[in-house]
Amino acid sequence: MTVLARRTRPLVTLVATTAVGAALVAAGPPSAQAAARPSDSGATGSSGSTARGTGGAVSSVDANASRIGRDVLRRGGNAADAAVAMASALGVSEPYSAGLGGGGYFVYYDARSRKVSTIDGRETAPVGITPDAFVDPSTGKPYSFTPELVSSGVAVGVPGTLATWQSALDRFGTRSLARTLAPSIELARDGFVVDDTFRSQTLDNKTRFAAFPDTARLFLPGGDAPKVGTRFRNPDLARTLTRIARQGTDAFYRGPLAAEIADVVQHPRKDPASTLPAPAGSMTSRDLATYKVRQQAATKIRYRGLTVHGMAPSSSGGTTVGEALNIVENHRLRGGSGTARSLHLYLEASARAFADRGAYVGDPAFVKVPTTTLSSQRFADSRDCTIDPTTAAPKPVSPGSLDGTGCATAKADEKPDTENVSTTHLSVVDRWGNAASYTLTIEQTGGSAMTVPGRGFLLNNELTDFTAAYDPNDPNRIAPGKRPRSSMSPTIVTENGKVAYVVGSPGGATIITTVLQILLNRIDLGMSLPEAVAAPRASQRNTATTPAEPAFIAAYEQALAPYGQKLVPSGDQFTSAAEIGAAAAIEVGPRGRLTAVAEPTRRGGGSAMVVRPGR
Ligand code: GLU
Numbered sequence: 001m002t003v004l005a006r007r008t009r010p011l012v013t014l015v016a017t018t019a020v021g022a023a024l025v026a027a028g029p030p031s032a033q034a035a036a037r038p039s040d041s042g043a044t045g046s047s048g049s050t051a052r053g054t055g056g057a058v059s060s061v062d063a064n065a066s067r068i069g070r071d072v073l074r075r076g077g078n079a080a081d082a083a084v085a086m087a088s089a090l091g092v093s094e095p096y097s098a099g100l101g102g103g104g105y106f107v108y109y110d111a112r113s114r115k116v117s118t119i120d121g122r123e124t125a126p127v128g129i130t131p132d133a134f135v136d137p138s139t140g141k142p143y144s145f146t147p148e149l150v151s152s153g154v155a156v157g158v159p160g161t162l163a164t165w166q167s168a169l170d171r172f173g174t175r176s177l178a179r180t181l182a183p184s185i186e187l188a189r190d191g192f193v194v195d196d197t198f199r200s201q202t203l204d205n206k207t208r209f210a211a212f213p214d215t216a217r218l219f220l221p222g223g224d225a226p227k228v229g230t231r232f233r234n235p236d237l238a239r240t241l242t243r244i245a246r247q248g249t250d251a252f253y254r255g256p257l258a259a260e261i262a263d264v265v266q267h268p269r270k271d272p273a274s275t276l277p278a279p280a281g282s283m284t285s286r287d288l289a290t291y292k293v294r295q296q297a298a299t300k301i302r303y304r305g306l307t308v309h310g311m312a313p314s315s316s317g318g319t320t321v322g323e324a325l326n327i328v329e330n331h332r333l334r335g336g337s338g339t340a341r342s343l344h345l346y347l348e349a350s351a352r353a354f355a356d357r358g359a360y361v362g363d364p365a366f367v368k369v370p371t372t373t374l375s376s377q378r379f380a381d382s383r384d385c386t387i388d389p390t391t392a393a394p395k396p397v398s399p400g401s402l403d404g405t406g407c408a409t410a411k412a413d414e415k416p417d418t419e420n421v422s423t424t425h426l427s428v429v430d431r432w433g434n435a436a437s438y439t440l441t442i443e444q445t446g447g448s449a450m451t452v453p454g455r456g457f458l459l460n461n462e463l464t465d466f467t468a469a470y471d472p473n474d475p476n477r478i479a480p481g482k483r484p485r486s487s488m489s490p491t492i493v494t495e496n497g498k499v500a501y502v503v504g505s506p507g508g509a510t511i512i513t514t515v516l517q518i519l520l521n522r523i524d525l526g527m528s529l530p531e532a533v534a535a536p537r538a539s540q541r542n543t544a545t546t547p548a549e550p551a552f553i554a555a556y557e558q559a560l561a562p563y564g565q566k567l568v569p570s571g572d573q574f575t576s577a578a579e580i581g582a583a584a585a586i587e588v589g590p591r592g593r594l595t596a597v598a599e600p601t602r603r604g605g606g607s608a609m610v611v612r613p614g615r
Contacts (some may be wrong), residue, residue: 017333020408045336048608049600050530055611057596058082059391059584060426061097063607064192065089066598069428070609072175079182080172082110084165086426088184091161091457092237093192095219095507096201096446097424100240100252101261101459103160104440107298107309107490108172111433114497116309117171121159121164121292121440122483123462127481128282134468136279141451142468143279149468151449153265153281155461157484158291159252166249167293172434185241188456191233194226197604201445202226208449211274215451216457237456258288259448264459268450271357280448294365298492299375301326302319304405304523306500309492311439312371316361317489319374320512324353325519326380331389333524341389342558346520347540347565351395352383352511354542355412357512359399362475363483369475370402372457374545378404392564412542423506425490427586429594435499435586437490439506473560489515501529505581512546512572513539514581522587529587533597537580538567547571549580582606 007492056073069086091099103123202225268278299318309316327349333342381489385407448461465484493501505514538548547570582603598606
């Protein structure tokens with residue numbers, strides 16, 4: 001495959017001389033100084049959406065979490081220690097996106113062995129779940145997705161987050177769980193300053209939260225979302241984390257807390273006056289006691305001389321990002337006057353990869369998932385030959401044939417995309433060159449809206465990621481003990497065996513396209529990493545039209561029209577935000593120079609920090 005220089009500087013002048021390029025610049029990357037959410041403890045220097053320097057780097061959506069991670073690195077902890085400390089902090093300050101009640105995927109590069117490993121900490125369906133769990137017994141019809149299913153006990157999966165933290169520390173870390181949790185216990189006890197994002201996420205969930213008095217007591221004190229500028233404390237969560245720090249993971253997976261979690265799932269504690277149906281789930285203490293993370297090989301593909309390591313199924317992230325990259329690798333992508341053609345190819349490749357994801361990816365413990373084939377160049381070539389470089393195919397396109405020989409695609413039936421947009425991602429690189437890429441979630445913003453009384457955290461509604469349709473051939477059908485297919489795509493890119501990029505994002509199924517687009521922007525389109533993250537996004541997931549951010553539509557609609565690409569404004573059913581994703585990324589440059597990059601504006605702006613700031 002062609003090896004293109006990837007350390008190119010952005011070709012700003014060249015780009016600006018073309019119509020498309022001018023739009024790119026106009027819509028383009030905000031300054032690296034753009035506002036980030038404030039850290040409460042007066043972190044010094046380097047807080048913002050871009051930080052450059054050495055000695056270790058962190059990036060996340062939240063300044064408290066990034067400060068805590070940076071401090072772990074500064075005091076000699078490694079990337080795994082910092083990642084767990086940051087994740088726990090995000091459970092405090094981003095409680096609607098992550099926390100003890102959820103799950104996620106951890107990808108780790110060990111500098112000594114130069115090996116990438118993964119932890120699958122995905123939530124799991126209870127063993128008592130039945131294939132018709134999402135059907136209302138009183139009507140015989142499927143529960144409506146919103147509001148019935150999303151705020152229910154039946155959608156809660158057995159949480160994997162704490163087990164992931166312990167596994168990450170055991171396998172890669174240097175510190176105890178107790179020491180790693182200490183800063184987030186302090187953060188929960190002392191509180192953080194409420195910003196616009198926290199308030200608006202609370203307001204978006206107000207009706208759901210109000211239906212569960214335990215949740216309302218915590219997140220709607222006095223009946224309203226906490227005001228911007230006030231301090232939000234969560235002493236219940238501080239106590240829960242302290243208990244876990246003292247007693248270990250059994251304090252969560254066994255004993256009283258496990259029994260309480262099971263009880264809430266089986267008997268959702270809703271306000272009797274609420275009309276929310278909140279159907280019950282079947283989770284038992286035994287489901288919690290038997291929860292285990294999975295260790296498995298990362299997905300791996302070669303792309304223009306780099307190696308891209310991703311998350312294997314039960315997430316579809318690694319295979320789908322990998323397949324799309326393998327497809328576009330057959331083409332020369334470039335910015336400037338080549339931008340429209342490059343974006344057209346990106347959108348077409350993404351549609352094919354999503355068709356194959358839908359047809360073939362589920363939990364490998366339950367269905368045969370052709371991970372190797374989906375990650376192979378031969379298969380990608382058979383998909384690429386269905387792409388016309390000048391004209392968009394009618395979508396949805398049909399999936400490819402796994403023998404990799406076909407070169408035909410037909411229009412397929414549209415499938416509803418019911419994944420929600422929430423979640424959070426963190427990226428870390430330490431002074432030794434170890435790296436962690438960790439995406440964690442409680443599914444949609446606010447999860448199931450059910451908290452465990454007096455424990456300070458929300459339970460996920462991850463089982464809504466199972467396909468709602470009752471097609472027996474769907475690899476992502478509900479089954480007892482099964483993990484729903486995810487889109488989370490924590491990614492580590494290596495070059496000559498060393499880390500070059502660490503990337504990830506929230507955003508439901510758009511996670512895949514966000515990671516893909518950032519990599520293409522950086523590797524192929526001549527953008528710097530801060531520009532690649534800030535650039536406007538579009539997400540083609542095998543649907544007739546492509547949802548795109550307003551800035552993407554403004555920049556590229558005209559240029560993409562001759563290709564037959566149709567853009568529509570992005571946005572989901574729960575919030576008014578048209579944003580796609582909230583990425584956190586790091587680049588390791590020559591002589592270990594680090595560029596940590598968070599979002600300049602999406603989700604209120606993220607926070608990137610380095611241990612020793614400097615060019
Ligand atoms: N449940 C989604 C997944 O696993 C993540 C949720 C989100 O990012 O909104 O793919």
